[in-house]
Amino acid sequence: xxxxxxxxxxxxxxxxxxxxxxxxxxxxxxxxxxxxxxxxxxxxxxxxxxxxxxxxxxxxxxxxxxxxxxxxxxxxxxxxxxxxxxxxxxxxxxxxxxxxxxxxxxxxxxxxxxxxxxxxxxxxxxxxxxxxxxxxxxxxxxxxxxxxxxxxxxxxxxxxxxxxxxxxxxxxxxxxxxxxxxxxxxxxxxxxxxxxxxxxxxxxxxxxxxxxxxxxxxxxxxxxxxxxxxxxxxxxx
Numbered sequence: 001x002x003x004x005x006x007x008x009x010x011x012x013x014x015x016x017x018x019x020x021x022x023x024x025x026x027x028x029x030x031x032x033x034x035x036x037x038x039x040x041x042x043x044x045x046x047x048x049x050x051x052x053x054x055x056x057x058x059x060x061x062x063x064x065x066x067x068x069x070x071x072x073x074x075x076x077x078x079x080x081x082x083x084x085x086x087x088x089x090x091x092x093x094x095x096x097x098x099x100x101x102x103x104x105x106x107x108x109x110x111x112x113x114x115x116x117x118x119x120x121x122x123x124x125x126x127x128x129x130x131x132x133x134x135x136x137x138x139x140x141x142x143x144x145x146x147x148x149x150x151x152x153x154x155x156x157x158x159x160x161x162x163x164x165x166x167x168x169x170x171x172x173x174x175x176x177x178x179x180x181x182x183x184x185x186x187x188x189x190x191x192x193x194x195x196x197x198x199x200x201x202x203x204x205x206x207x208x209x210x211x212x213x214x215x216x217x218x219x220x221x222x223x224x225x226x227x228x229x230x231x232x233x234x235x236x237x
Contacts, residue, residue, distance in 0.1 A: 033086050033087050034084045034085065034086055034087070035055045035056050035057065035085065035086075035087055035089075036055070036082060036083070036084060037055070037057065037077075037080065037081055037082060037083045037084075037085055037091060038051045038052060038054075038055050038057075038081060039081035039082075040052065040059070040074045040077045040081070040091065041074050041075065041076065041077060041081070042069070042073055043073065043074050044072055044073060044074075045059075045061055045074065045093075048074050048077075048093060052091050056087035056088065057085070057087070057088070057090070057091055058088065058090040058091065059090070059091050059093060060090050060091070060092055060093065061093055061094070061095050062092045062093065062094065063094045063095075064095045064096070064097050065094060065096070065097060066096070066097045066099065067096045067097070067098070067099070068099055069096040069098070070096065070098060071096055071097055071098030072095065072096065072098075073095070073096045074093050074095060075094050075095065075096040076093065076094045077091055077092070077093045077094075078091070078092045078093075079091065100123075102122060102123070102124065103151075104124075104145075104147050104148065104149055104150075104151045105118045105119060105122060106145075106149030107119065107142050107145055107149075107159075108142050108143070108144065108145060108149065109141065110141070110142050111138075111140055111141060111142075112129075112140045112141075112142065112161070113140075115142045115145075115161060124158070124159055125158045125159070126158065126159060126161065127158030127160035127161075128160045128161075129160070129161050129162075129163060130161070130162050130163070131162070131163045131164065131165045132162060132163075132164065132165060133164070133165050133170075134164040134165070135170045135227070137164040138164065139164055139165065139166045140164060140166065141163065141164045142161050142162070142163060143162045143163065143164055144161075144162040145159055145160065145161055145162070146159070146160045147159065170226070170227045171224045171225065171226055171227075172192070172224065172225055172226075172227065173222065173223070173224060174217075174219050174220065174221050174222060174223045174224070174225050174231075175221060176217070176221035176222075177214045177217050177221075177233070178214050178215065178216065178217060178221070179213060179214065180213070180214050181212050181213060181214070182199060182212050182213070182214055182233060182235045183212065185214055185217075185231075185233065189231055192227075193227050193228055194225075194227070194228065194229060194230070194231055195228065195229075195230045196230065196231060196233070197230030197231055197232040197233075198230075198232045198233075199232070199233050199234075199235060200232075200233070200234050200235070201234075201235055201236070201237045202215055202216075202234045202235070202237065203236075203237055204236040204237075210236070211235075211236055211237050212235055212236065213235060213236045214233050214234070214235055215233075215234045215235060215236055216234040217231065217232070217233050217234075218231070218232040218233070219231070
């Protein structure tokens with residue numbers, strides 16, 4: 001009985017050694033058939049096919065699209081260069097059609113939203129966006145663009161915009177008109193480009209001055225106000 005158990009144990013050990021050896025041999029056999037994918041981007045299709053063939057691989061041009069790369073060059077590949085694959089593997093690649101030439105739309109004077117719509121519907125992109133104060137211009141209006149609208153051969157560009165600032169109106173610090181006649185304040189404000197809004201009369205202490213004197217103002221002195229804003233007053237009766 002002991003001899004039989006010993007025989008079975010030896011048999012199992014030999015079987016495990018055989019399986020391990022077979023696994024190692026299979027792994028080395030598979031690894032021996034693996035190759036490194038060459039770098040094909042920037043090559044012509046002919047050059048790329050030869051490079052792939054020298055590595056024991058195949059090449060398939062599956063698509064063509066516009067890119068900054070020169071026309072007739074490989075612009076992308078899958079698997080990527082350096083990947084390990086089996087011999088005979090097919091590399092999927094794309095060929096460049098070269099830079100796409102487009103006419104730049106004129107968006108000067110348009111709102112930011114309208115300009116973005118006109119740019120993106122042509123397959124272009126918004127580049128950098130800067131703002132500046134431009135009194136007399138609607139906030140968010142395109143003041144300038146780059147490339148300009150006269151550029152007819154831009155290569156897949158991003159169009160940068162210069163917009164009028166959101167707080168584009170010229171701002172002033174409100175002076176104090178309290179204690180002054182409403183007629184004087186009206187003349188000063190109209191000359192500065194403001195308008196006189198609502199004038200309310202209120203009862204005041206007789207010693208505070210005669211009728212028509214400014215008691216309160218809205219906005220108050222010291223506040224910032226935009227040009228053209230209406231200024232309201234309370235004046236004495």
